[in-house]
Amino acid sequence: xxxxxxxxxxxxxxxxxxxxxxxxxxxxxxxxxxxxxxxxxxxxxxxxxxxxxxxxxxxxxxxxxxxxxxxxxxxxxxxxxxxxxxxxxxxxxxxxxxxxxxxxxxxxxxxxxxxxxxxxxxxxxxxxxxxxxxxxxxxxxxxxxxxxxxxxxxxxxxxxxxxxxxxxxxxxxxxxxxxxxxxxxxxxxxxxxxxxxxxxxxxxxxxxxxxxxxxxxxxxxxxxxxxxxxxxxxxxxxxxxxxxxxxxxxxxxxxxxxxxxxxxxxxxxxxxxxxxxxxxxxxxxxxxxxxxxxxxxxxxxxxxxxxxxxxxxxxxxxxxxxxxxxxxxxxxxxxxxxxxxxxxxxxxxxxxxxxxxxxxxxxxxxxxxxxxxxxxxxxxxxxxxxxxxxxxxxxxxxxxxxxxxxxxxxxxxxxxxxxxxxxxxxxxxxxxxxxxxxxxxxxxxxxxxxxxxxxxxxxxxxxxxxxxxxxxxxxxxxxxxxxxxxxxxxxxxxxxxxxxxxxxxxxxxxxxxxxxxxxxxxxxxxxxxxxxxxxxxxxxxxxxxxxxxxxxxxxx
Numbered sequence: 280x281x282x283x284x285x286x287x288x289x290x291x292x293x294x295x296x297x298x299x300x301x302x303x304x305x306x307x308x309x310x311x312x313x314x315x316x317x318x319x320x321x322x323x324x325x326x327x328x329x330x331x332x333x334x335x336x337x338x339x340x341x342x343x344x345x346x347x348x349x350x351x352x353x354x355x356x357x358x359x360x361x362x363x364x365x366x367x368x369x370x371x372x373x374x375x376x377x378x379x380x381x382x383x384x385x386x387x388x389x390x391x392x393x394x395x396x397x398x399x400x401x402x403x404x405x406x407x408x409x410x411x412x413x414x415x416x417x418x419x420x421x422x423x424x425x426x427x428x429x430x431x432x433x434x435x436x437x438x439x440x441x442x443x444x445x446x447x448x449x450x451x452x453x454x455x456x457x458x459x460x461x462x463x464x465x466x467x468x469x470x471x472x473x474x475x476x477x478x479x480x481x482x483x484x485x486x487x488x489x490x491x492x493x494x495x496x497x498x499x500x501x502x503x504x505x506x507x508x509x510x511x512x513x514x515x516x517x518x519x520x521x522x523x524x525x526x527x528x529x530x531x532x533x534x535x536x537x538x539x540x541x542x543x544x545x546x547x548x549x550x551x552x553x554x555x556x557x558x559x560x561x562x563x564x565x566x567x568x569x570x571x572x573x574x575x576x577x578x579x580x581x582x583x584x585x586x587x588x589x590x591x592x593x594x595x596x597x598x599x600x601x602x603x604x605x606x607x608x609x610x611x612x613x614x615x616x617x618x619x620x621x622x623x624x625x626x627x628x629x630x631x632x633x634x635x636x637x638x639x640x641x642x643x644x645x646x647x648x649x650x651x652x653x654x655x656x657x658x659x660x661x662x663x664x665x666x667x668x669x670x671x672x673x674x675x676x677x678x679x680x681x682x683x684x685x686x687x688x689x690x691x692x693x694x695x696x697x698x699x700x701x702x703x704x705x706x707x708x709x710x711x712x713x714x715x716x717x718x719x720x721x722x723x724x725x726x727x728x729x730x731x732x733x734x735x736x737x738x739x740x741x742x743x744x745x746x747x748x749x750x751x752x753x754x755x756x757x758x759x760x761x762x763x764x765x766x767x768x769x770x771x772x773x774x775x776x777x778x779x780x781x782x783x784x785x786x787x788x789x790x791x792x793x794x795x796x797x798x799x800x801x802x803x804x805x806x807x808x809x810x811x812x813x814x815x816x817x818x819x820x821x822x823x824x825x826x827x828x829x830x831x832x833x834x835x
Contacts, residue, residue, distance in 0.1 A: 282484050288326055289333035297360045300330055304364025304403075310450035311369055312740035317457070320450035321477040323365065328424060328481035330357040331411055351411045358407025362400030369445045370396055372736035379542045379732060399435065399442065406431030410819075418501045419822020421478045426815035429471040433808065436467070436707070440654060444706055445741060448473050453744045455773055456516035457509070461751045462798035464807030466708040471811040472512075479505035525770050527790040528722075531694060533758060534576035536562045537766040538585075539784035542731040548587050551596065558585070559603050561786060569788035574605050576788065577693050580760040583613035583702055583729040584632065590614045591643065601641025609644070609692055610637045613701065613727040613760075615680075616648065629681045632657060634699050634727055636691040645691050648683025649701040651710075686713040688721045694791075695722035698755070702728045705746040709804035712753060722794050723756045724749060731763040735782045739765055747773045753801045756792035771795045 288299050307323030309316040334353035373395065377388040410427030414420050428447060436443035448469030451457040461469055483502040538557055562579055565572040573579065590597050591614075604610050616633040619626045632652070636645035649657075657680040688696040698712050698721040705711060705726045712721060726746050730739040743765040750757040750769050756776075757769040764781035770792040777789040800807055 281480070285329050285481070285484050288329040291333065296330065296333065296357065299326060300357045300360035301364035303327065303330075304361040304366075305368035307365045307447070307450070308368035308445075310453070311445055311737070312449075312453050312744040313737055315453055317450055317454060320447065320473060321480055323361065324424065324428075324474055324477035325479075325481045327357070327361055327407070328420060328478050330354075330361070331407060331414060331420070331424070332416075333357075334411065335414075350414075351408050354411035354414075355404045355408040358404035359400045361407070362403025363396050365403070366396030366399045366445070367393065369737075369741070372733050372738040375734045375736060375738075376732040402431045402435040403428070405434070413816075413819040413823050415819075415822035415825065417822055417825070418479075418482050419819055419825070421475055421482065421501060422815040423819035423822070424478050425471050425474040426812060426819050428474045429467065429808070429812055429815065432470050433467050440651070441707060443708065444703075444745070446470055449741075449744065449748070450477070451512070452748045454516075456513050456520070458748055458751055458773060459516035459519045460512055461708075461748055461800065462519075462754065463800055464811060465752050465800040465804060466748060467808035468800070468811050471808065471815055475815065476505045476509055520772055520774065523772050523795070525774070525776070526793045528695070528793055529790070531578065531791040532571075532576045533578050533580060533768065533787075533789050533791055534562065534566075534573060535580045535758070535760045535766045535768070535779070535787040535789070537582070537761060537764055537779045537783065537785055537787070539763045539782060540731065542729075550587055554587065555596065555599060561784060562603075564786055566786055566788050571788055573608065576608055578691070579604070579608055579610045580725075580727070580758065581610065581612035582760040582762040582766070583727040584615055585612045585762075586614055589617045590635070592617060597637075597641045600637060601639060604637060604639045606639045608639070609694075611635075611691055611694075611725070611727075612637065613729070616646065630679075631683060632680050632701055633683075634689060634701060634725070636689075638692065645689055647687065647689045647699040647701075649680070649704065650683050650686050651704045651707065652680055652682050653703060688713045688715060688719075689725065697721050697723050697725045697758075698753075700724060700726040700746075700749075702726075703742070705749055706742070708749070708752060709800075711749050712755075712801075720794075720797070721755065723758055723791060724753065726757060726759045727761075728759070729762040730765075734763075739763070739781050743767065752798075754795040754797050756794060758791070768792070 291299055303323050303326035307320050309319035331354045334350050334357060371392055373391040374388050377384040377391055406428035409430060410423045413423035413426065415423070432446050436446065443466065446466055448466045451469045451473050452461055452466055479501045536558065538561060540554065558581065563573045588596065600610065612635060614633055614635050616631040616635070618629050620629050631648040633649065634647045635643050637643055689699040690696050696719065700711055711724060715721065728742065730742055733739060739761065746757055746759060747769050750771060751773040754771045756771050759767050764779055764783060766787055767778040768776040768787065768789040770776055771794050776792060777787045779785050779787050
């Protein structure tokens, strides 16, 4: 059966070949949250190997260089269709955001649902092309694919402000057991490993195949080794968790409020009174499970952009919030913030997407301004050009949001220093911890977000899975407040201490877990991925050299 499938994929031409690539990529999205079907990623990269195998062509009328270029070009195309399928199936939920203000944005939905996946697929195509440069007929081609895709995913995470959403390593990173490996190699390292394991079944074609004048080696041992390696990684994760008791900061009691306000109501100024009343009622509600109300908490957490107005520019609302907060309780909330800047005798307002800490009476005692803004969501790239096409960012503030000056720990009374993360700042591996002095490392991650833009779709589940992986990478607990979910407290190993379901309103009362000693990745975020990249490259080069020697021997 496997041999027959491989034969059809390798020999497929034109639209059939593109269709196989698209469907293989789409299947890989099932390995992501909320489905978490890890074996689905093997479908994607097993077929990817066969697609690159089938990119080779023999021709008596073309020179070796021309044949090689055509091989790389065909591999690039197969990679684009594979990436397009993966990202279209994994990011379709972005379309929900275009319907929040449908009269303004519905026309642009294809740009998000199809245009973004088409652009991201270019990185996958580059990965296939890099792989083709190192390709061979034996097991080494698995490592060629691992190196090519691993490098292209690192590029995707960093170029053009970076967008590592649904990196292929999340197939392992989304599982609590296999995800423990991120404490050593991080998400990028998991990607190199994921590709190598997922592509291994391509070598297990019984009897081998000879296509287009080339015999593909039939090697069952790589598949067996991959399964053994996956079992070993899983067993190590189980063992690591079994030997890690949860310890808490006994001085801190958190209350997270999840209001579940529909996005089309959330930013309407006329909803101010209704929204504040809802916040106050939920935040003060007695929690029968925890046996406490707000007075039993030390800190109350509200989600990103909690107000449809600038809180610091509304003294009456700020006074009401300050009066609501009991003495001894500190509110940590997302809030838009405005500063007026004088430029050439003009006053220009600047808006920041911020986290602010407020104490009883309404005093703001700490502020963090978001550094990594969302293109098209919070600001419009190339605004002077794109505004002519009637484009604007989703969140309406004059000129868009402005990034903060620098990433700094947020110090709030009664809490140890924290690493603040607004919205998708939590998806960047190795970039969530602010610079700190030796011994002054933050004690936990705070992520406030608003995923109500995307409703009850896979999007919020994927966002939570990526934020949770940062906790594993850094050895730090995660405190997360989301407007519509998923709000949670997660320990330094990624285990749930408490969670509120997506699409529900309520409060979560929990103690703050303690961090653990920084693991290898937290100390050396570049070392693990770099070592795995070098290993994959060396193994791929070895296979390519063996192939060349065999080819020269046959010609001789």
